[in-house]
Structures are given as C-alpha cells and as structure tokens.
Amino acid sequence: MTPLPSQLPPEGSPERWPWLQRLRRADAVATAPWLEAVEQGSLPAASDLVAVLVEKLDGAGSARLLRWWLSLPVSSEPVVVTQRLELLDLIGRRRDPACAALLRAAIAERPSVALLPLLGHQRDSHDFACLEQLARQAGPSPLRRAALEGLAVGLSVWPQAALQQLLLELCNDLDGPLASQAVDLLARLPSAREGLEQVLGRPLNPVTEARARRRLASLPRCPLLLVVHGRAGGVIPEELQALARDLERRRRAPVRLQTLSGNVAPPDPAAPVQENVSRPLTLVPLLLLPGNHVRHDIPAIAAAWRRRGPLRRIPFLGAWPSWQGAIADELAELAASHGQDSPPLLLHHPLEPGVADRYLAHLERRCSATCQAAPYTATDLEDLALAIRGAVLPLALAANRLTESLPAALGAPLLQRPRFQALLLDQLEALP
Incomplete structure (x- = not known):
C-alpha cells in the first residue's frame, strides 16, 4: 500500500519515527502527493520528513522541492531562519541541471550566503566566474566567504590556474578569516606547495602567515629516488646512506637509493608499486659530471620507473x-x-x-x-x-x-x- 501524507503521525508522536523509517524502506513511493501537500502547506515540511523524502525524489522532484523553498517569504525570526536553513541543506544537495538553473537564477536576483555553497556543489565549471566575482569584489564579508566556500565544494571542476591566481590574491585580503580560508583552499590544490611558497614570499598578516606555514609543513612530499655511484659489489658508502636517512626524517616521505653499474638494473620487481600515483616519484641523479651515466644510464633508469608510475626527473647534481x-x-x-x-x-x-x-x-x-x-x-x-x-x-x-x-x-x-x-x-x- 502506498503511504500517503495524511497517514504521517504528527511531530512529537512516538509513532512518527518508526513510520518514517518504513517510508524510507518502501520500494516505491509516489512522491507527487507529498510534494503537493508540502507546497500547499497542508503538511509541515519538518526536517525529519524532508530527510526521508529527498531520497525518493528524482531530478524533477528535487527541483520542484527547491523551487518551493525558494518561494518561501523572507522571515527575520531566528527560529524560522534556522529551520529553513536546515531544510535547504537537505534539499539543495541534489546535483541536477534543473536545480543548478534554479540556484543560478536565485543568486543572480539576490546573492545569498546559503545558496552559494550549493551552487559550488553542482560542480559545473560555468559557475566559476560567478563565484570568483563574488569572492573577489568588495562586498559583505559573509557573502565573499560563502562564495569561497562554494569554490571549495566544487574544487575539482574549476580552471586550476585561474583558481590559484584568485587564492593567491585573497591570501593577502584585509578580511583575516577570508585570507585564512584562501590559504586552506590553496593547500588543497595539486600545486599546493608552489602556491604556499609563493604566498609566504609576500608580506602577510601574522595569523595568515602562521596558517600558511602550518599548511606547508603538513603537505605530503613525493618519494625520492636518489641514483648514486656505488662501490665494488654494489656497496653504498655510509655518507650516502646517512643522507637518505636524514632526508626521510626531514621530508617524512620514502627515500630510495639506486646504485649505478655497467648494466643498468631495472626496478626491483619485488619492490612495492607507489601507493599514491597522484604523487610522482622524483628521480634525482646525484652525479657530478655529464658522463655516460648521466647521458645514457639515467634515461634508461627513468624509462624503467615510468612504466611503474608517474615520474619527475631532476637534472644531475653537477x-x-x-x-x-x-x-x-x-x-x-x-x-x-x-x-x-x-x-x-x-x-x-x-x-x-x-x-x-x-x-x-x-x-x-x-x-x-x-x-x-x-x-x-x-x-x-x-x-x-x-x-x-x-x-x-x-x-x-x-x-x-x-x-x-x-x-x-x-x-x-x-x-x-x-x-x-x-x-x-x-x-x-x-x-x-
């Protein structure tokens, strides 16, 4: 039997929660009567009901519920505002073109702190310009921070160069919390270390500078492969072993030594493949002269490691x-x-x-x-x-x-x- 809005126990009833759980577990629910009851006001849109209802809605139903929320009259009562924000957090999570269009239209008419993060959640690269403009331009601090939060939510889809440039500017903003927010977001980019070092090369307020230094210190580093001259029998001199140990301690990342010989040995097949391929292995030839090792052996070693994962190659030490x-x-x-x-x-x-x-x-x-x-x-x-x-x-x-x-x-x-x-x-x- 299809559950109907009229059957829902009222708020405060001990039967309400078990009833809502049965509604959640129901295989097929006709959502139109529920949406109509909410729109007409005959069914209070309590957060416990909406949390269950949004799971049953398709894209069109989600857009319809969001349209209802956007049509609610503005209220200044703190309790009402809090309740509506709780509902929006549930309703606005659906990623759908119709929902995105509604959010864009509402923001264009009147930018809202509550709506900007949800626009970023839609993860549409076309929304970058709107969020960037609101974050950069002079305006109320809460609105600028909400725009930056929207950029943080949709981080993976924005143009990285433009986003990094925006964040580098905002790290020097007079709004301290906004600047700190920009530092945190900059630390999440693929080029985080480069960006944070660039920020720290500029004058910053003490709080932002301390935050940037903490973020830089906590960034994981790429594992290193140090290619060195070995001695007879493949023995590695103690000073090179000590160098690798000190680097592992300082970088908090693996440091591996590979010796050179007449025949270039491929990577050890028993060695574990890099766990995080998003952080490439960095090959550093600790060789002082551009002899045969640098011109022939190093390219062969690099080619062998590239077959196992991403590799960044540094020029020879000399x-x-x-x-x-x-x-x-x-x-x-x-x-x-x-x-x-x-x-x-x-x-x-x-x-x-x-x-x-x-x-x-x-x-x-x-x-x-x-x-x-x-x-x-x-x-x-x-x-x-x-x-x-x-x-x-x-x-x-x-x-x-x-x-x-x-x-x-x-x-x-x-x-x-x-x-x-x-x-x-x-x-x-x-x-x-």
Missing part, C-alpha cells in the same frame, strides 16, 4: 647552479688557506670528449680552477697524490678510490664536508 657555487666557495677557501696564487685543482674521473669537455670548461670559469682527470689505476693515483701541491678538491660525492688515495686533508669526499652536506640536504628537502 648542473645545479647552487652546487657549482658551493664548489667555487670551497675552492676559494682552500686556495686562501694555502696562500697560493695559482688556480686550485679540481680532480675528476676520466671522461669522453664532447659534452663533458664543454661542462668542464664552464666549471673552470665558474670556479676559477683547473680541472684535471684522475686516472683509475692504483699506481697512477699514488703518483698523483705525491705530485699534488696546493689546493685540491676531488669531484667525488662519496668515498671512492680517488679520495682514499689522497692525503686525508685533501681527499675528503664532498658529502663529508659541511658546506656540501648542508646544501644537498636543504635542496633535496625543499623538493615537492
């Missing part, structure tokens, strides 16, 4: 301007400590001509130094160590045959020197 600057500063201090006028010496492993020659010429100019290839054989390394006079810096990130053949005062690898260790930790920690 190409970073900040790293080259650190080498120049280190050499200048070494030359000053030796009191020498001749250019200091940069030792590197032998390289094939071509790209490497151009890079070494650039490095000599950048660092006011002389680059010299260090041979691989033990006898030649010993002879080189004996022949060295003055300031010298081995281009070796971690301990290897070259650094171990040189006197301890000269041959410490770069990661064992405070300047380079601090720079690399800071730069890698700052990656998205």
Whole structure:
C-alpha cells in the first residue's frame, strides 16, 4: 500500500519515527502527493520528513522541492531562519541541471550566503566566474566567504590556474578569516606547495602567515629516488646512506637509493608499486659530471620507473647552479688557506670528449680552477697524490678510490664536508 501524507503521525508522536523509517524502506513511493501537500502547506515540511523524502525524489522532484523553498517569504525570526536553513541543506544537495538553473537564477536576483555553497556543489565549471566575482569584489564579508566556500565544494571542476591566481590574491585580503580560508583552499590544490611558497614570499598578516606555514609543513612530499655511484659489489658508502636517512626524517616521505653499474638494473620487481600515483616519484641523479651515466644510464633508469608510475626527473647534481657555487666557495677557501696564487685543482674521473669537455670548461670559469682527470689505476693515483701541491678538491660525492688515495686533508669526499652536506640536504628537502 502506498503511504500517503495524511497517514504521517504528527511531530512529537512516538509513532512518527518508526513510520518514517518504513517510508524510507518502501520500494516505491509516489512522491507527487507529498510534494503537493508540502507546497500547499497542508503538511509541515519538518526536517525529519524532508530527510526521508529527498531520497525518493528524482531530478524533477528535487527541483520542484527547491523551487518551493525558494518561494518561501523572507522571515527575520531566528527560529524560522534556522529551520529553513536546515531544510535547504537537505534539499539543495541534489546535483541536477534543473536545480543548478534554479540556484543560478536565485543568486543572480539576490546573492545569498546559503545558496552559494550549493551552487559550488553542482560542480559545473560555468559557475566559476560567478563565484570568483563574488569572492573577489568588495562586498559583505559573509557573502565573499560563502562564495569561497562554494569554490571549495566544487574544487575539482574549476580552471586550476585561474583558481590559484584568485587564492593567491585573497591570501593577502584585509578580511583575516577570508585570507585564512584562501590559504586552506590553496593547500588543497595539486600545486599546493608552489602556491604556499609563493604566498609566504609576500608580506602577510601574522595569523595568515602562521596558517600558511602550518599548511606547508603538513603537505605530503613525493618519494625520492636518489641514483648514486656505488662501490665494488654494489656497496653504498655510509655518507650516502646517512643522507637518505636524514632526508626521510626531514621530508617524512620514502627515500630510495639506486646504485649505478655497467648494466643498468631495472626496478626491483619485488619492490612495492607507489601507493599514491597522484604523487610522482622524483628521480634525482646525484652525479657530478655529464658522463655516460648521466647521458645514457639515467634515461634508461627513468624509462624503467615510468612504466611503474608517474615520474619527475631532476637534472644531475653537477648542473645545479647552487652546487657549482658551493664548489667555487670551497675552492676559494682552500686556495686562501694555502696562500697560493695559482688556480686550485679540481680532480675528476676520466671522461669522453664532447659534452663533458664543454661542462668542464664552464666549471673552470665558474670556479676559477683547473680541472684535471684522475686516472683509475692504483699506481697512477699514488703518483698523483705525491705530485699534488696546493689546493685540491676531488669531484667525488662519496668515498671512492680517488679520495682514499689522497692525503686525508685533501681527499675528503664532498658529502663529508659541511658546506656540501648542508646544501644537498636543504635542496633535496625543499623538493615537492
């Protein structure tokens, strides 16, 4: 038997709630009599009834109920206003073109704090312009905040570049709560870290700045894949292992080391695939020179990992301007400590001509130094160590045959020197 509005027990009756539960469980309910009773006022539109009724309505029925709500006369009585807002929260959740059209028309006639979030809930990209204008333009603060809430509700459908630009502007707004709201929304965008760092580069009021810093600190970071030179037998020097441990602690994200060898090994098939493919793996070649590893092995490693998920690739370490600057500063201090006028010496492993020659010429100019290839054989390394006079810096990130053949005062690898260790930790920690 189809339940009818006349059968509904009145509010306050102990029979009302069980009756409404039976109505909710009913397979087929003719909703037209219920809508008509609400529209005519013969059936009070209590929130418990509406909560059940909206589940039975199709798009046309939802639009009809929303049209009824929009036609209600304006009231200034707090109790009536609260009750109507409770009803709107139930009625306006249906995503339907007819409901969206009603909301647009009502907002165009008279923008409403209650309606703007519901317009965003419709998730129609065409509504971005309206919400953006109301959030940006001078007007009542509650209305601007409601427009921003509407943008937050429909976040995934708006044009991201335009939305980010709006939020960057609102983070500096004189309305403190609105600015904080914009910071929270900016932190939800795919480019959240970039946006928050841009915001923090500008003058902000203390409350907004503190909020932006908290949001930035809480953002998850991408896992890192550090490609490094290993030693014989695949041994990873302790300074590189310590670097990975420190980075994991600082970034609160996985850091993996992969060593290079004559044959590039594919990713370990037993290793778990990235759990969150929306956050790509970041490949960082911790290599100092553009040799065969950088030009051939790194692209092969990147291709193998891309078959497992998204990958972002960073230029090799020796190409970073900040790293080259650190080498120049280190050499200048070494030359000053030796009191020498001749250019200091940069030792590197032998390289094939071509790209490497151009890079070494650039490095000599950048660092006011002389680059010299260090041979691989033990006898030649010993002879080189004996022949060295003055300031010298081995281009070796971690301990290897070259650094171990040189006197301890000269041959410490770069990661064992405070300047380079601090720079690399800071730069890698700052990656998205």
